[in-house]
Amino acid sequence: MKLTVLVYSAPYSTEAAYSAYRFTASALAAGHEIYRLFFYYDGVHNSNASSAPPQDEFDLVKAWSELIKTHKLDAISCVSSALRRGVLDAQEAARYEKEAASLGSQFVLSGLGQLVDANAKSDRVMSFGA
Amino acid sequence: MSSPNPPKTITFISRSTPYGSGRAKACLDMVLSAAVFEQRINLVFMDDGVWQLQAAQQPKSIDAKDLSAALSALPLFEVSNIFAESEALSSRNLDPAALAIDVKACSAETIAALIRESDVVYQL
Numbered sequence: 709m710k711l712t713v714l715v716y717s718a719p720y721s722t723e724a725a726y727s728a729y730r731f732t733a734s735a736l737a738a739g740h741e742i743y744r745l746f747f748y749y750d751g752v753h754n755s756n757a758s759s760a761p762p763q764d765e766f767d768l769v770k771a772w773s774e775l776i777k778t779h780k781l782d783a784i785s786c787v788s789s790a791l792r793r794g795v796l797d798a799q800e801a802a803r804y805e806k807e808a809a810s811l812g813s814q815f816v817l818s819g820l821g822q823l824v825d826a827n828a829k830s831d832r833v834m835s836f837g838a
Numbered sequence: 839m840s841s842p843n844p845p846k847t848i849t850f851i852s853r854s855t856p857y858g859s860g861r862a863k864a865c866l867d868m869v870l871s872a873a874v875f876e877q878r879i880n881l882v883f884m885d886d887g888v889w890q891l892q893a894a895q896q897p898k899s900i901d902a903k904d905l906s907a908a909l910s911a912l913p914l915f916e917v918s919n920i921f922a923e924s925e926a927l928s929s930r931n932l933d934p935a936a937l938a939i940d941v942k943a944c945s946a947e948t949i950a951a952l953i954r955e956s957d958v959v960y961q962l
Contacts, residue, residue, distance in 0.1 A: 828875075838962055
């Protein structure tokens with residue numbers, strides 16, 4: 709089945725983001741296709757590479773990044789959600805004259821049109837953290 | 839980006855207060871984006887989401903943008919299937935005839951039917 713995973717929640721605030729990660733990994737292991745990961749609303753914090761949890765805790769941002777890299781997933785962070793929350797790529801950091809770019813290298817900033825496209829092209833959209 | 843084909847029936851359930859969190863605005867942004875790409879859209883207000891329909895909101899006093907003004911743009915995007923759950927309105931003493939925008943007051947059963955007929959449901 710062709711799936712899109714939509715994440716509304718930040719890491720560590722609720723379990724939803726971790727559940728989304730586990731679901732994605734399990735779906736891939738079961739042979740399903742992940743058409744797109746879309747991080748929206750507080751979910752954009754999953755793409756913040758500046759996240760630095762204690763060493764004895766699960767590093768969700770790192771885990772997402774490795775999963776995306778291994779399976780060559782399309783991982784989008786909603787640009788309007790991300791800019792508000794300080795998750796910027798180098799281009800946006802320069803444009804808004806901010807001190808730091810924190811978007812993880814495995815993620816891409818783009819618009820809600822990418823969610824609508826994923827909605828049209830996927831068999832199911834699974835939402836986490838609504 | 840090309841328009842995704844074929845269009846799907848998408849039901850958005852907006853169930854959060856207008857200014858208590860960013861969820862109401864985030865939900866509306868999803869609705870408008872889907873409308874731009876010409877999907878078949880139902881928008882349902884239920885639970886605390888019906889507070890978004892309160893007329894004469896004064897969000898300037900909390901330095902917020904007027905969400906109900908944004909809602910009034912929905913017809914421009916040809917989003918006309920807009921519903922509000924009757925019980926959510928009545929339990930909050932909101933008059934369906936005196937809301938910020940025109941909505942169809944409907945029962946929980948009607949909403950259940952909308953969900954059954956949808957390809958995808960989003961709630962926020």
